[in-house]
Amino acid sequence: xxxxxxxxxxxxxxxxxxxxxxxxxxxxxxxxxxxxxxxxxxxxxxxxxxxxxxxxxxxxxxxxxxxxxxxxxxxxxxxxxxxxxxxxxxxxxxxxxxxxxxxxxxxxxxxx
Amino acid sequence: xxxxxxxxxxxxxxxxxxxxxxxxxxxxxxxxxxxxxxxxxxxxxxxxxxxxxxxxxxxxxxxxxxxxxxxxxxxxxxxxxxxxxxxxxxxxxxxxxxxxxxxxxxxxxxxx
Numbered sequence: 001x002x003x004x005x006x007x008x009x010x011x012x013x014x015x016x017x018x019x020x021x022x023x024x025x026x027x028x029x030x031x032x033x034x035x036x037x038x039x040x041x042x043x044x045x046x047x048x049x050x051x052x053x054x055x056x057x058x059x060x061x062x063x064x065x066x067x068x069x070x071x072x073x074x075x076x077x078x079x080x081x082x083x084x085x086x087x088x089x090x091x092x093x094x095x096x097x098x099x100x101x102x103x104x105x106x107x108x109x110x111x112x
Numbered sequence: 113x114x115x116x117x118x119x120x121x122x123x124x125x126x127x128x129x130x131x132x133x134x135x136x137x138x139x140x141x142x143x144x145x146x147x148x149x150x151x152x153x154x155x156x157x158x159x160x161x162x163x164x165x166x167x168x169x170x171x172x173x174x175x176x177x178x179x180x181x182x183x184x185x186x187x188x189x190x191x192x193x194x195x196x197x198x199x200x201x202x203x204x205x206x207x208x209x210x211x212x213x214x215x216x217x218x219x220x221x222x223x224x
Binding site for chain 2: 090
């Protein structure tokens with residue numbers, strides 16, 4: 001089954017404790033992206049990647065890192081999480097230029 | 113910041129009613145997309161629009177790419193309980209390359 005898989009689904013952590021949210025897709029998509037969803041703000045792009053070893057900042061990249069060492073994986077790294085990064089995070093992938101996105105099921109992160 | 117204004121923010125309707133929502137911007141967009149997010153899941157693409165004036169249907173859903181290229185509309189006819197969810201518009205601008213901008217979302221509740 002074609003899918004985007006994120007882990008974990010839920011995560012509670014404390015300020016400053018490094019964490020990684022994994023994302024993997026099995027559709028051989030070139031384009032992958034991370035979004036955060038906050039009430040009243042819709043989906044805001046954090047980082048995106050057009051292909052392996054190519055990453056670019058989205059609208060809200062501060063406090064996040066990504067890497068794209070393999071085509072299928074695009075982990076999101078929070079080196080020192082803060083409470084304002086409490087949010088619902090989505091990974092997405094697409095063929096080509098990234099418009100017809102396939103989304104994962106989301107990761108609900110709480111930073112205390 | 114946000115460049116798409118989506119309205120209404122929420123709707124409460126009775127089963128069988130028709131629904132209309134829209135997305136507007138001060139910028140010109142080349143592509144408009146509509147996504148639906150079911151509770152607890154990631155957004156799923158409903159309709160993609162590529163030309164000004166284009167009208168596209170997907171079952172009971174119909175979306176239009178505004179002639180000015182600054183807006184888009186989504187209509188749902190004869191709503192059913194499974195239409196419940198958050199509907200997002202998304203647009204791609206010439207200047208933004210591969211990046212999509214999302215609206216804030218319309219929360220739809222359908223009462224049986």
